[in-house]
Amino acid sequence: MKDKSDFLSEWLDTNKIPYKKNYEIKYYSWIKAGGVIKNYITPETIDQCVNIVKFFKSNDIEFYIFGNQSNLIVRDGIITTPIINLSKMNKISFEENEKGLNIFCDSGVSIPRFSKNIIKRGFTGTEGLVGIPGSIGGGVCMNASSYGNEVCNYLKSVKVIDDYGNLQDLNKEELSLKWRGSVFKENKFLIVYVRFFISKNKYIGEKLTEKNSLKITEHRKTYQESNLPNLGSIFATKNIYKDLSKKNFIFLFVYFIYKILSVYYFNFNKKKIQIFKSNFVKIYLKLLGLNKYENFSSSSKTLNCLVNKGSNSSTEAINFLRQFKKESKNCLNFENIILHEID
Numbered sequence: 004m005k006d007k008s009d010f011l012s013e014w015l016d017t018n019k020i021p022y023k024k025n026y027e028i029k030y031y032s033w034i035k036a037g038g039v040i041k042n043y044i045t046p047e048t049i050d051q052c053v054n055i056v057k058f059f060k061s062n063d064i065e066f067y068i069f070g071n072q073s074n075l076i077v078r079d080g081i082i083t084t085p086i087i088n089l090s091k092m093n094k095i096s097f098e099e100n101e102k103g104l105n106i107f108c109d110s111g112v113s114i115p116r117f118s119k120n121i122i123k124r125g126f127t128g129t130e131g132l133v134g135i136p137g138s139i140g141g142g143v144c145m146n147a148s149s150y151g152n153e154v155c156n157y158l159k160s161v162k163v164i165d166d167y168g169n170l171q172d173l174n175k176e177e178l179s180l181k182w183r184g185s186v187f188k189e190n191k192f193l194i195v196y197v198r199f200f201i202s203k204n205k206y207i208g209e210k211l212t213e214k215n216s217l218k219i220t221e222h223r224k225t226y227q228e229s230n231l232p233n234l235g236s237i238f239a240t241k242n243i244y245k246d247l248s249k250k251n252f253i254f255l256f257v258y259f260i261y262k263i264l265s266v267y268y269f270n271f272n273k274k275k276i277q278i279f280k281s282n283f284v285k286i287y288l289k290l291l292g293l294n295k296y297e298n299f300s301s302s303s304k305t306l307n308c309l310v311n312k313g314s315n316s317s318t319e320a321i322n323f324l325r326q327f328k329k330e331s332k333n334c335l336n337f338e339n340i341i342l343h344e345i346d
């Protein structure tokens with residue numbers, strides 16, 4: 004018997020809109036775990052996007068948007084909610100004039116590609132973004148940032164498709180940008196295109212931008228997990244240990260010791276700093292009761308990064324994250340997006 008997924012597949016075939024059937028999240032997501040999506044739709048044009056959203060609206064179908072899945076963790080099992088992904092819409096173009104650099108960017112362009120292109124043109128302000136593995140659409144939605152550079156720093160306007168299928172242009176002031184968030188986290192608007200402008204006074208020359216970018220890339224290696232699949236930061240915080248110190252006296256005391264020792268290791272014993280960090284991660288996991296998980300845990304480099312130690316199933320990961328949140332007594336808010344209730 005035909006279900007709503009088959010009905011959608013037929014409509015996509017008739018309208019010649021590309022999609023993948025039975026898309027296995029475990030092969031593509033950054034955390035390398037999760038279920039199977041019945042219809043993973045990858046439109047190639049704005050017209051196709053408009054068509055899809057209008058079809059969903061008129062048939063009362065819920066949908067969800069995926070970027071590069073570098074901040075998403077999705078439940079196991081069969082997912083019938085259709086997913087829209089704009090990775091096939093990935094053109095970027097540049098126009099330089101006496102005032103500066105205009106950038107016209109599809110939302111499927113990767114953040115590293117966006118940033119490297121600007122670095123190559125000698126404009127400063129995006130060197131910190133090279134290591135963020137998301138798409139421009141995901142980066143705007145999450146207001147992603149690194150080393151003081153935000154994806155939205157130079158943003159002028161975005162073209163979106165609202166949940167009725169209407170095309171709209173929104174300027175920066177309308178995006179409610181905040182630390183790791185924007186209006187797009189609450190609504191279902193599909194970001195299809197972003198326009199940026201960098202003023203001429205940000206031009207410092209390619210030699211300097213390349214140098215900045217290399218320095219940042221080297222520094223990233225010291226704190227970012229690079230061996231195991233992960234999703235960057237679990238919680239939207241600049242200092243997880245400091246935030247946890249608000250939980251109770253024990254966490255305040257441990258944070259105090261952590262602070263003193265980090266000053267010591269950073270200044271006098273840098274060779275052993277990773278061992279120090281990894282030991283403190285273990286202490287915190289034990290204090291939080293999170294040391295029982297086998298396949299998913301925090302990175303040995305930082306408590307604030309979920310790593311996959313060898314499983315395709317996201318159930319344990321989601322349990323770990325939910326327990327972590329509960330144990331933090333609301334000192335922390337999720338940065339990772341957990342889709343555990345998606346149909």
Ligand SMILES: Cc1cc2nc3c(=O)[nH]c(=O)nc-3n(C[C@H](O)[C@H](O)[C@H](O)COP(=O)(O)OP(=O)(O)OC[C@H]3O[C@@H](n4cnc5c(N)ncnc54)[C@H](O)[C@@H]3O)c2cc1C
Nearest residue numbers: 070071072073074137138140141142144147148149194235
């Ligand atoms: C190794 C690693 C390092 C990281 N480092 C950083 C860092 O330094 N700084 C930082 O801020 N983040 C970092 N992240 C997190 C992540 O890369 C960013 O949040 C990124 O912006 C997510 O983009 P994405 O395309 O992967 O989005 P996804 O993870 O696929 O989705 C994230 C959210 O964006 C929405 N979305 C995606 N595309 C669109 C669209 N076109 N229109 C509307 N909504 C959309 C989704 O619905 C979802 O709500 C890191 C992640 C990893 C794995």
